[in-house]
Amino acid sequence: MTKHTVEKTSLTLLGLGAMGTALARTWLAAGHRLTVWNRNPARAAALAAEGVRVSDSAAEAVAANTLVVVCLLDDASVGEALADSDLTGKDLVNLTTSTPAQARARDEWARERGARYLDGGIMAVPPMIGVPEAGGYVFYSGSPELFERHRETLGVPVGTTYVGEDAGFAALHDVALLSAMYGMFAGAAHAFALIRKEDIDPVSFAPLLADWLVAMAPGVHQTADQLRSGDYTKGVVSNLAMQVAGTPTFLNTAEQQGVSSELLDPYFELMRRRLSEGSGEEDLTGVVDLLVR
Structure with a gap:
């Protein structure tokens, strides 16, 4: 390595659903060495061909790197996947959707096993990952030192926003924003229903509705x-x-x-x-x- 070369952090990723796969490909494209595990090995096959190291077990994948990112179905899946892993000295970043209470409990659970913990709430869909102009980001909460240590690596796939030392705050911000989104969708659904039986083109009506919502925001x-x-x-x-x-x-x-x-x-x-x-x-x-x- 030359003095101008920045060594890329090696990391482990557990979970290769649509979001996990998008995260993996973005880290790989940025030059990070990546070890992955997925409950269904078939999903890892394509990534293996692209240079990702695929582990046979979650415990093996966790052992490969200090930084371990988890992106699974739910909180129960996290506990199951990590049940046999040695987390001593690991930096565990959990991007699995959860409630604030689950995030706080998982923080305590991780610390009891010798790990440092960050919780994350992803404010993006898979097509937004690796596309900075799409505007996606991840809320992070938990250890501020851990966030600063890995801020650059975590910011490769999508932007980062740290919201506090309370491990539950990322999940709370995530659900609060999404709850507002569903309220907006509810209002839009009612608006479209009002014009549904009339000779009003919904495609022509949509820009009026969108502009009004933006004006009220x-x-x-x-x-x-x-x-x-x-x-x-x-x-x-x-x-x-x-x-x-x-x-x-x-x-x-x-x-x-x-x-x-x-x-x-x-x-x-x-x-x-x-x-x-x-x-x-x-x-x-x-x-x-x-x-x-």
């Missing part, structure tokens, strides 16, 4: 500011009382269009409950407090 910053300050009347444009008064129009339109209001009803009910507590001059932020009671 910055509202989360005001919600966050109100939550931090505790003043839910700060910067209000359309107060809760006004918005609740307008909900019958949405419900009546749905009925007239022959569309179920089941996606709107729960949120409207929370708005009415907050209003009944005398919070008419507030924004919609008070709904957050109803949810966490």
Whole structure:
């Protein structure tokens, strides 16, 4: 090696589903020496031909490198795969989707076995891996020293965002963002249902819907500011009382269009409950407090 050559970290990857395979190929393309294991050996065959070392067991793969990345089906799969592995001195990075409580328990489990631990929440789909302009990234939480040690290697397939020493924070950020995504999809589904029986082209309608959602998205910053300050009347444009008064129009339109209001009803009910507590001059932020009671 010359003084200008940077040695690539060798690492182990457990799990070769669609995401694991995408991660593996990106690390391989970047020049990292990679050892892999998968419960179904057939999935590793193509990677073996590309220069990846394939282990017969998870324990063998773990023994090959200090940095061990896990990307399996669920938390139970992680425990099963690592049951016979010696984790002493290992840097275990778990990218398996889990709950915050599972991540915290897995952190303790790893430390009891002599490993250092990072938990990750992948905010990307496989086609985004290895494509920086796609905007994907991974939330990481747990040992800050471990994150700094492997930040460069972990950032090869997709961007990295460290969110705290609490091992459960990556999973919590992951699920929080995805929950908001499903709420957005629910609203979009209702919007498309309203026009479904009309002579309105959904393809022509889609840009209007997308632009409107983008225009409304910055509202989360005001919600966050109100939550931090505790003043839910700060910067209000359309107060809760006004918005609740307008909900019958949405419900009546749905009925007239022959569309179920089941996606709107729960949120409207929370708005009415907050209003009944005398919070008419507030924004919609008070709904957050109803949810966490």
